[in-house]
Amino acid sequence: xxxxxxKRITFKAxxxxxxxxxxxxxxxxxxxxxxxxxxxxQSNTSRVNEVYKILKNAFYDTTHNKTSLDTRxxxxxxDGLGDIHSQYLTKDESKAFTTSVNGDYEGIGITYLxxxxxxxxxxxxxxxxxxxxxxxxxxxxxSADGVDLAKQSYDKVPDLILGKSGTSVMLKMKKNDQxxxxxxxxxxxxxxxxxxxxxxxxxxYGYIHLNTIGSNTDKKVENILNAFKEKHVTELIVxxxxxxxxxxxxxxxxxxxxxxxxxxxxxxxxxxSTKPQKDNTNTxxxxxxxxxxxxxxxxxxxxxxxxxLNEVDGFTTVGSKTYGKSIIQVEDELSNGATLKYTDSExxxxxxxxxxxKGINPDIKIESYNRDFNTKYFSDIYKVDQVDEHIKMxxxxxxxxxxxxxxKDGYFSVEASESLKRYENxxxxxxxxxxxxxxxENLLSDYMNYITDTANDLVLxxxxxxx
Numbered sequence: 001x002x003x004x005x006x007k008r009i010t011f012k013a014x015x016x017x018x019x020x021x022x023x024x025x026x027x028x029x030x031x032x033x034x035x036x037x038x039x040x041x042q043s044n045t046s047r048v049n050e051v052y053k054i055l056k057n058a059f060y061d062t063t064h065n066k067t068s069l070d071t072r073x074x075x076x077x078x079d080g081l082g083d084i085h086s087q088y089l090t091k092d093e094s095k096a097f098t099t100s101v102n103g104d105y106e107g108i109g110i111t112y113l114x115x116x117x118x119x120x121x122x123x124x125x126x127x128x129x130x131x132x133x134x135x136x137x138x139x140x141x142x143s144a145d146g147v148d149l150a151k152q153s154y155d156k157v158p159d160l161i162l163g164k165s166g167t168s169v170m171l172k173m174k175k176n177d178q179x180x181x182x183x184x185x186x187x188x189x190x191x192x193x194x195x196x197x198x199x200x201x202x203x204x205y206g207y208i209h210l211n212t213i214g215s216n217t218d219k220k221v222e223n224i225l226n227a228f229k230e231k232h233v234t235e236l237i238v239x240x241x242x243x244x245x246x247x248x249x250x251x252x253x254x255x256x257x258x259x260x261x262x263x264x265x266x267x268x269x270x271x272x273s274t275k276p277q278k279d280n281t282n283t284x285x286x287x288x289x290x291x292x293x294x295x296x297x298x299x300x301x302x303x304x305x306x307x308x309l310n311e312v313d314g315f316t317t318v319g320s321k322t323y324g325k326s327i328i329q330v331e332d333e334l335s336n337g338a339t340l341k342y343t344d345s346e347x348x349x350x351x352x353x354x355x356x357x358k359g360i361n362p363d364i365k366i367e368s369y370n371r372d373f374n375t376k377y378f379s380d381i382y383k384v385d386q387v388d389e390h391i392k393m394x395x396x397x398x399x400x401x402x403x404x405x406x407x408k409d410g411y412f413s414v415e416a417s418e419s420l421k422r423y424e425n426x427x428x429x430x431x432x433x434x435x436x437x438x439x440x441e442n443l444l445s446d447y448m449n450y451i452t453d454t455a456n457d458l459v460l461x462x463x464x465x466x467x
Contacts, residue, residue, distance in 0.1 A: 074338075083343055085329055091337035101246045102214035103192030107162040108169070108184050110135065115441055116377040117174055118142040118149035119157055122448060125191045125211075133184045135173075138449030140441065142179070143172040162186070176427050176442060192217050192246075195224045197231050200467045205235035213246025213301045218253035225257060225285045235467050238309065239293040241319060241459070245300025248328050248347065255308045256281040265308050267352055268328075270345040277347075290315035291463045294362055299323035303360055307349040310363070317362040319459045324359035366459050369451040370396050373444065382435040386412045394435050397447040398423060 052073060065072065071090060078088040089097055099105050109128020112119040121139045124130045143149055144160040152160065161169060168185045192214040196207050206228040210217065228236070255265045259279040266277050292306045292315045303322050309315040327346040331339050348354055374389070382391050392410030398419050399408055406415035417433035424431045427442055450456055 078340070078342070081342070085325075085327060086342040087340075089339045089341060091339075094331075094333075094337075094339035097339075097341075101212055102216070103212045104188070104190050104214065105162065106165050106188050107158075107186055108133075108135075109189045109191060110161075112141075112157070113373060113375050114154045114157075115140065115375045115444070116150060116437060117441060120375070120441075120445060120448065123452060125189065126194045128189045128191070129184050129187055133182050135171075135182070135184070136449055137452040138445040138447070140174040140445060141171050142174050145170050175445065176429075193220045193224075197228060197233060200235075200464055203235055203467055204231055204233045205237060205467055206233040207237045207239065209239040210243050210302065210305075212243060213250045213254070213305075215247055215250060217246070218250050218257070221254050222257055222283070229285065234288045236287040236290045236315075237293065237460070237463055238291070238305070238315070239460070240298045240302045240306055241293050241295040242297040243299070243302035244297065244323075245302050245325070248301045248304065251301035251304045252277060254305060255279070255312075257283050257285055258309065258313050260284050263312060264350055265312065266304060266350055267348040268345055269348060274348070274352075286313075289467070291466075292317045293459050293463065294319040294322050294360065295368060295459075296320055296323060296359075298360075299325045303355060304347055304349075307353070307355065307360055310360075311350045316364060317360065318364040318366060318463055319362050320365065320367055321361050322355075322359040324355055324357050326354065326356040364462070366462055368458050369400060371451075375444070378437055378440075380436075382412055384412050384414055384417050384433070388412075390440070391416075391435065394420065394440070394443065397443045401443075401446055401450060 055073065056069065059069065061069065071088075074088045078086050108130040109125040110121050110130045111123040113122050114120075117140050119141050121130075121135060121137050121141065123137055124135055141149060144157075147160055149157060149160070163169065163186045165187045166185065168183050170181060170183050172179060172181050192210065192212045194209045194211070198205060198207065206224070208221065208224060210221075252265060256279045259265065261279055261282055263279045264276045265279055267274050268277050269275075290309060290313060292309050294303075294306050294317055298306060298319075299322065303324070303326065306317055306322065310317050326348070327343045329341050330344045331341050333339055346354075346356060370393075372393075374393070378390060380388075380390075382388060382394075387410050389410060391412045392408060395405045395408045395410070395416055398405040398416070401423070403419045403423050405413075405419040407413060412435070420435060420439065421431055421433040423429075423443065424433070424439065427446075429439060429442060454460065
């Protein structure tokens with residue numbers, strides 16, 4: 001996505017791409033009126049309008065879909081492009097999308113997974129109300145202001161958690177079948193950026209974690225780099241793990257902080273040309289050693305930052321292979337307040353490498369913890385000698401938490417059952433060595449808390465050991 005003012009255009013015609021498939025020979029599988037209305041030949045544009053008018057006037061809607069037909073037609077047209085990154089966003093969807101990219105909103109500062117009991121906190125952002133309240137990753141929130149979150153869909157939960165600064169929300173938390181309530185006061189939170197200075201082996205190092213690349217993230221990075229300079233920071237760690245990207249223009253402004261004027265940062269390719277994108281500033285922060293932390297969720301403009309810091313500035317990339325998205329979307333604001341987001345170009349690295357659908361392989365590869373969670377409720381009870389993906393996840397979590405199940409391939413062995421019994425006993429659960437959803441929720445809670453603890457951060461600790 002490019003960092004620019006949204007362009008206002010007039011959307012005079014509704015258009016739609018429709019694919020009609022007729023399957024002949026099905027018994028009772030279709031019903032036709034027998035009437036065929038013939039129309040005069042039309043141009044492509046007129047034909048699109050023609051289809052829209054027919055559907056608008058004659059389509060008999062049995063879907064009971066609350067979304068307007070106009071919106072569904074427009075979304076269908078964009079979906080027909082076959083590009084998952086191009087979207088028609090309603091006014092409300094556009095606002096939510098922009099808030100997500102910028103990382104600024106009013107709330108308590110958490111992300112979550114939906115589980116059977118409610119929601120499980122997957123991350124607590126620093127310097128937020130949730131952080132101050134002692135909420136941790138792995139905590140299960142079962143209700144908000146008395147509303148049972150187990151009965152709410154994933155996208156309805158924010159309506160209960162978010163709110164105006166100064167207002168509060170009463171959260172009921174569950175841990176090992178014990179309950180506690182916490183009153184948390186909401187405030188404006190910024191989740192795009194976190195940084196600190198520390199000392200390791202007599203060296204001052206700076207740590208910057210970019211969670212997203214928002215419209216003002218470059219200003220925050222510049223401010224902290226100036227603070228680092230005052231404290232004589234010589235080593236820099238830029239953490240881009242789980243950063244899905246944001247504004248490419250902001251990424252360029254961030255990269256310009258590290259390079260000399262005239263330096264080629266990357267290339268931009270559209271339908272007509274491929275052009276170098278150069279640093280046009282006089283700012284040039286540099287460090288004795290630099291490291292960029294990446295993983296499979298590092299994508300888009302975050303990958304752009306990682307590639308340039310690596311290729312141009314000599315930073316060492318550490319972690320796992322990145323996502324692989326270098327195509328850029330532009331946003332056009334429509335006359336009805338909605339937004340058309342579509343792909344119009346892609347970036348290449350400073351060495352003209354294409355990383356789209358390929359990703360970036362880090363200089364130092366360190367596989368981190370498994371985050372492939374399937375939190376959907378299951379009623380099965382798994383026992384010894386069975387094989388299942390749920391069992392495999394159980395074994396991975398037990399192994400990570402040092403309960404030594406003996407294997408991680410999804411086969412439920414006697415050794416794995418004994419390992420589960422030890423866990424059940426220590427956490428006051430039913431001790432039978434049989435794996436049910438209650439075991440899963442408790443295991444996942446402890447696992448989530450463990451893997452988000454910086455003391456257990458395999459990638460960061462590896463880098464700190466190199467300082």
